[in-house]
Amino acid sequence: MSAIVAHELTQRYGSEVALDSVDLALDQGEHLAVLGDNGAGKTTLLRILATAARPTSGRLEIFGLDAVRERKALRARIGFVAHAPGLYPALSAVENLEFFCALHDVDRKRVPETLDLVGLTDVARRPAGRLSRGEQQRLAIGRAVLHGPRLLVLDEPDASLDSGGPDLLANVMRDRTVVLATHDHALANRLCQRTIVLRNGRSLGAGTRLRVVR
Amino acid sequence: MTRSISVAYAVARKDLTSEWRTRELVPALGQFVVLALVIANFGFQIDSRNATVIAPGVLWLALVFAGLVAFGRAFAAEREQASLEAMLLTPAPPAAIFAGKAIAAALLLIVCEMVLLPAMTLFFGTPLNPALIVAVLLATVGMAAVGCLFAAIVARVRSREVLLPLLTLPLWIPFIVAGGQAVQVAMGASGNYNQAVALLIDFDILFLVLTSLAARFVLDD
Numbered sequence: 462m463s464a465i466v467a468h469e470l471t472q473r474y475g476s477e478v479a480l481d482s483v484d485l486a487l488d489q490g491e492h493l494a495v496l497g498d499n500g501a502g503k504t505t506l507l508r509i510l511a512t513a514a515r516p517t518s519g520r521l522e523i524f525g526l527d528a529v530r531e532r533k534a535l536r537a538r539i540g541f542v543a544h545a546p547g548l549y550p551a552l553s554a555v556e557n558l559e560f561f562c563a564l565h566d567v568d569r570k571r572v573p574e575t576l577d578l579v580g581l582t583d584v585a586r587r588p589a590g591r592l593s594r595g596e597q598q599r600l601a602i603g604r605a606v607l608h609g610p611r612l613l614v615l616d617e618p619d620a621s622l623d624s625g626g627p628d629l630l631a632n633v634m635r636d637r638t639v640v641l642a643t644h645d646h647a648l649a650n651r652l653c654q655r656t657i658v659l660r661n662g663r664s665l666g667a668g669t670r671l672r673v674v675r
Numbered sequence: 676m677t678r679s680i681s682v683a684y685a686v687a688r689k690d691l692t693s694e695w696r697t698r699e700l701v702p703a704l705g706q707f708v709v710l711a712l713v714i715a716n717f718g719f720q721i722d723s724r725n726a727t728v729i730a731p732g733v734l735w736l737a738l739v740f741a742g743l744v745a746f747g748r749a750f751a752a753e754r755e756q757a758s759l760e761a762m763l764l765t766p767a768p769p770a771a772i773f774a775g776k777a778i779a780a781a782l783l784l785i786v787c788e789m790v791l792l793p794a795m796t797l798f799f800g801t802p803l804n805p806a807l808i809v810a811v812l813l814a815t816v817g818m819a820a821v822g823c824l825f826a827a828i829v830a831r832v833r834s835r836e837v838l839l840p841l842l843t844l845p846l847w848i849p850f851i852v853a854g855g856q857a858v859q860v861a862m863g864a865s866g867n868y869n870q871a872v873a874l875l876i877d878f879d880i881l882f883l884v885l886t887s888l889a890a891r892f893v894l895d896d
């Protein structure tokens with residue numbers, strides 16, 4: 462069964478076209494890397510896939526549901542790591558995750574295992590504002606997987622992560638459908654089976670990483 | 676319903692915990708309301724003869740400006756931290772998230788009122804009685820609902836500090852009129868206190884319903 466089917470996704474901001482008729486199909490469990498220069502449309506595509514933005518036109522189905530009309534139902538199945546970590550600096554790492562447990566209506570018992578997964582157990586009681594940028598990114602990744610989403614949308618998650626970052630990402634991506642935007646081709650090759658390249662909002666091609674390299 | 680209550684509780688608790696730890700807003704608002712009373716005390720030459728006429732106006736001016744800051748910060752801080760989107764991308768009902776933020780902002784304003792009302796008694800010699808407290812609290816509820824709704828709307832734009840008063844103040848006028856009348860009577864002037872309070876309750880119900888209906892459209896996109 463397809464996890465994502467996108468047909469002619471277009472996003473306009475006034476006269477500016479941020480995303481231009483992008484088609485996409487991704488099976489469940491597949492990992493897709495989205496590559497492209499700054500301003501290519503990667504973040505716009507990812508925000509639409511995460512239901513954070515509505516496309517101006519085009520059709521998007523995620524797990525068989527219309528991503529615009531049924532996005533409320535989809536949000537429990539999607540985890541999103543945006544550019545900014547979006548944490549509460551005065552709350553500790555534990556409190557940040559416990560708050561999102563309440564919003565997702567999931568058991569707080571998931572918090573310790575999530576902190577362990579992202580390697581933050583030692584700083585669990587430290588306010589998020591006093592964590593390093595890399596630790597904040599780890600916490601944002603932990604928040605995205607807290608509710609056990611089937612689809613993970615990651616916008617440059619490797620930013621600020623240390624050398625253990627790729628292993629962490631490989632762990633959280635396991636058994637999930639993933640769309641990952643990055644500038645790091647080596648990371649994309651390691652973590653994703655398929656790749657799409659964007660330029661000026663248009664897709665230059667999608668396929669296996671071998672095809673894109675060619 | 677239980678889910679909405681638990682979400683609203685979690686959001687309000689999060690906001691109040693953040694404020695308790697950072698002490699960003701309440702000390703500044705407390706100082707502001709006291710300074711407003713000091714300026715009014717010298718500016719209006721308030722004494723025991725004119726206190727019941729002038730003091731209610733001073734009270735509402737101080738509350739209105741403190742409220743604009745308190746409600747404006749409720750959503751501006753979320754936007755600055757880029758945390759509002761993370762919250763809205765959960766399955767939690769937007770109306771419950773809005774209610775939680777409005778409750779927290781209202782409680783912060785009530786803390787300011789706990790400074791303002793005794794300070795008024797101290798400066799102007801006005802009475803501090805349950806009737807006065809009830810009138811102020813009822814007005815605070817409706818003002819919080821309207822103020823937080825517009826704070827959520829303008830949080831997306833750059834000129835939010837200018838837009839928030841322009842949008843909010845006209846809709847706060849009913850609370851200031853009815854609340855002002857109730858406070859004047861509570862301070863010893865003649866008038867119908869029960870009628871003013873009944874009007875405040877009506878406005879509270881009306882604006883709570885309207886803002887909770889509008890909140891899902893404001894927050895959802």
